[in-house]
Amino acid sequence: MLAVAAVTVAFVVLPLVGLLQRAAWSDLARDLTAPEALDALRLSLVTSVAAAALSVVFGLPLAWVLARVRFPGRALVRALTVLPMVVPPVVGGVALLLAFGRRGLVGSHLHDWFGLQLTFSTAGAVMAETFVALPFFVITVEAALRSVDPGYEEAASTLGSSRAATFRRVTLPLIAPSVAAGAALAWARALGEFGATITFAGNIQGRTQTLPLAVYLLLDTRPDVAVALSLVLLFVCAVVLVALRDRWLGAVPR
Numbered sequence: 001m002l003a004v005a006a007v008t009v010a011f012v013v014l015p016l017v018g019l020l021q022r023a024a025w026s027d028l029a030r031d032l033t034a035p036e037a038l039d040a041l042r043l044s045l046v047t048s049v050a051a052a053a054l055s056v057v058f059g060l061p062l063a064w065v066l067a068r069v070r071f072p073g074r075a076l077v078r079a080l081t082v083l084p085m086v087v088p089p090v091v092g093g094v095a096l097l098l099a100f101g102r103r104g105l106v107g108s109h110l111h112d113w114f115g116l117q118l119t120f121s122t123a124g125a126v127m128a129e130t131f132v133a134l135p136f137f138v139i140t141v142e143a144a145l146r147s148v149d150p151g152y153e154e155a156a157s158t159l160g161s162s163r164a165a166t167f168r169r170v171t172l173p174l175i176a177p178s179v180a181a182g183a184a185l186a187w188a189r190a191l192g193e194f195g196a197t198i199t200f201a202g203n204i205q206g207r208t209q210t211l212p213l214a215v216y217l218l219l220d221t222r223p224d225v226a227v228a229l230s231l232v233l234l235f236v237c238a239v240v241l242v243a244l245r246d247r248w249l250g251a252v253p254r
Contacts, residue, residue, distance in 0.1 A: 016234070023231055024224050031228035040214035040229065041204045044191055046123065047210060051129035051190035052137075056183050059137040065168070066138070067145035078142075082135045092131055093199025100127065101200070124201035125208045129190035136189050137182035144178030145171070181244055188240045192233060 024031065031037060066078050085090055100107040100118050110116040118124040148171060156166040172179070194212040201208040203217060211229050218226040 019227065019230055019234065020085060023227050027229055028231070030220075034220060034222070034225050036205060036209075036214055036222070037225050037229055040209055040211045041232070043122070043125070043206065043209065044211040046188040047125045047129055048187050049057045050126045051133050052128070052183050052187035054130045055056070055134045055137040055190075056179070058140060059134050059182070059186075059209040060179070063138045063141035064171075067142045073134060079136055084132050085135045087131060089195025090199050091195075093128060093196035096128060096131060096196060096200040097122075099205060100124075118203040119200060120208060122201075122207055125197050125210060127198045128196040129193045129210075132188040132193050132196055133186040136185040139183035140178055140185060141175060144175040148174050184240050184244060188237060190237060206248065 020051050022139045032041070062081065064072065071155060088094075097104060097107045097119065100110070101118055102108065102111050102119060107118060110118070149231070152170050152174070153166050156170045157163075159168070191210075192212055193210070194216070197210060198207065198213055198216075203213045205214075209217070211233055215229045215233075218229070
């Protein structure tokens with residue numbers, strides 16, 4: 001068992017070691033300040049934060065409904081909500097294209113009525129990232145809501161508190177750590193999104209070319225910059241994991 005465990009750890013660690021070994025550390029600052037890198041860094045920050053914010057705004061009510069309201073088809077709604085977690089991202093991008101593209105189910109009307117085109121735009125990149133990031137927030141917060149003792153909410157209701165006030169003053173403070181954890185997970189997932197973004201929004205520098213897309217494009221032309229950007233993504237993911245472990249998800253038993 002120990003031998004198999006060691007092989008498994010090596011399988012995960014060796015690619016990371018290879019990435020760290022390949023990095024040109026002396027030129028890291030120069031590589032990260034290249035125009036392509038700066039554009040990708042700026043755009044990724046904007047789109048991933050926007051996607052995380054949208055996940056919170058729309059995911060919090062959905063998580064509450066799934067956790068607190070019984071209705072026919074709830075299991076189906078939950079399954080559809082988490083479906084983007086298991087669907088290949090490129091398939092999600094195709095689905096978004098067929099729904100919100102210029103000739104899509106909804107996108108054609110948006111273009112004809114309002115002149116709005118989501119494909120090949122920063123808004124399209126945000127939509128693609130939100131599509132894949134939202135489920136991470138919803139399942140995290142729904143689990144937290146299910147773990148909250150409903151007696152607190154019932155007590156607030158008996159004291160005359162409205163449902164909205166009870167949620168704001170009682171439920172939300174109790175699940176705040178999980179809301180923060182879900183938002184962090186959604187942000188990290190949005191930051192690393194590739195397939196849905198390139199399929200739906202394209203790969204246009206300064207408009208839709210986020211960090212993962214820039215890494216893919218620069219790997220052939222400027223590999224040192226691609227490696228430097230990969231290190232940024234690796235660092236961010238490591239920070240998120242450490243933060244979730246120590247601050248929000250509780251200490252892992254040793």
